[in-house]
Amino acid sequence: MLPAVIAPSILSADFARLGEEVDAVIRSGADWIHFDVMDNHYVPNLTVGPLVCEALRRHGVTAPIDVHLMVRPVDRLVPDFARAGATLISFHPEATDHVARTIDLIRDHGCQPGLVFNPATPLTWLDHTLDTLDLVLLMSVNPGFGGQRFIPSALDKLAEVRRRIDASGRQVRLEIDGGVKPENVAAIAAAGADTFVAGSAIFGSGDYAATIADLRRLIGEGRENSRS
Ligand code: DX5
Ligand code: ZN
Numbered sequence: 001m002l003p004a005v006i007a008p009s010i011l012s013a014d015f016a017r018l019g020e021e022v023d024a025v026i027r028s029g030a031d032w033i034h035f036d037v038m039d040n041h042y043v044p045n046l047t048v049g050p051l052v053c054e055a056l057r058r059h060g061v062t063a064p065i066d067v068h069l070m071v072r073p074v075d076r077l078v079p080d081f082a083r084a085g086a087t088l089i090s091f092h093p094e095a096t097d098h099v100a101r102t103i104d105l106i107r108d109h110g111c112q113p114g115l116v117f118n119p120a121t122p123l124t125w126l127d128h129t130l131d132t133l134d135l136v137l138l139m140s141v142n143p144g145f146g147g148q149r150f151i152p153s154a155l156d157k158l159a160e161v162r163r164r165i166d167a168s169g170r171q172v173r174l175e176i177d178g179g180v181k182p183e184n185v186a187a188i189a190a191a192g193a194d195t196f197v198a199g200s201a202i203f204g205s206g207d208y209a210a211t212i213a214d215l216r217r218l219i220g221e222g223r224e225n226s227r228s
Contacts, residue, residue, distance in 0.1 A: 002173060002194045004219045006212055007032040007066050009177070009199030011047065011146040018052070019059040025202060028209035029216070032064040034177070034197045035086070036146075042072035042095050043144040050077065050084035057085035064088065066197075068116065068177065070143045071095065074102050082109035090114030090137045090175075093125045103132050114175070118142060119151050123160060130168055135195070136161050140188075141178030146199040150179030155191045162192025182214050189222030 008030050013021035022033055035053060040046040053065060064087035071077060072095040081089055089106045093115055096102045106113040114135030115125060119142060126136065138161065140154035158176065165172045175195035176188050185196060198215065205211040 001223065002171060004189070004216065004223075005031040005173070005175075005195040006215055006219075007034040007175070007195060007197045008202040008208075008212075009034040009036055009146060009197050011036045012199035012203035014203075015048075019056060019061075021203070022056055022059075022061050022063075025208050025212070026061070026063050029212040030063070030202070030208075032066045032087075032195075033061065034199075035065050035067045036199075037067060037069050037071055037077070037081075038144065039071040042092065043070040045144045050080040053081060053086060054084035066090070066114075066175075067111075068137065068197075069095075073097070075105055078102070078105050078111075079109055082106075082111050086111050088112040088114055088135055090116050090135060092116045092118065092121070092143075093129075094121065099125065099129060100132070103129060107132070114173075116143075116177075117157070119154065123157070123164070126161070126164060130164060130172065131170065133172055135173045135175055136165065137175040137177055138193075139178050140176055140180070143178075147204075148179055150181070150184055154178075155187060158188065158191035158193050180215075182211070182218055185215050186218045186222030186225070189219040190226035192226075 038045040038047040067086040074096040112134035116137040141148035176193040177197040
């Protein structure tokens with residue numbers, strides 16, 4: 001199992017002070033920054049684009065930036081985000097015409113490709129793509145908004161993807177996104193996730209360092225329990 005990664009979602013940060021907010025969560029022990037891109041088309045909300053990603057890099061952010069594209073179409077934005085300093089770029093398979101081509105495009109631009117599954121998206125999309133991915137992202141809410149409640153069926157789906165990744169023999173990260181909290185993160189880790197997005201749980205807490213430390217301890221406990 002890969003070391004656990006905690007990726008605060010900027011969606012719940014104070015956008016008027018975004019650079020400071022990102023610095024604060026990294027200083028508080030976060031590993032990656034989860035960067036939610038919404039287009040008011042694929043999802044009913046609108047957030048930020050490559051300019052803001054680039055601004056974070058110029059501000060001095062060196063942590064991996066995990067770009068989660070909730071946009072349709074996808075390909076047009078990939079080169080822009082690569083230039084803006086994205087580390088990973090994930091997209092929803094139903095939002096592009098040629099999934100394999102989009103994965104190649106992300107890799108050709110020097111970024112790590114990820115495929116994202118909504119709660120009702122079947123895992124069959126992995127059949128012909130898993131060998132080319134660095135990340136599988138399972139949504140545990142329907143995409144579009146922060147602060148929603150975790151959908152429990154994501155746990156069985158995580159376990160299924162964990163089996164597929166292990167059988168592949170490749171090092172593919174398994175990320176969970178939506179409603180992740182200290183109360184459920186141990187069960188999520190036990191089900192096989194190794195990368196944890198948390199927006200409101202971290203940015204909505206008074207003490208980022210304490211919350212991230214809590215999440216990390218509970219992830220460790222979940223991993224221990226799944227072994228015993
Ligand atoms: C939802 C986004 C998530 C969201 C997570 O569409 O992809 O990253 O911001 O926020 P919380 O952790 O508050 O559910
Ligand atoms: Zn996200």
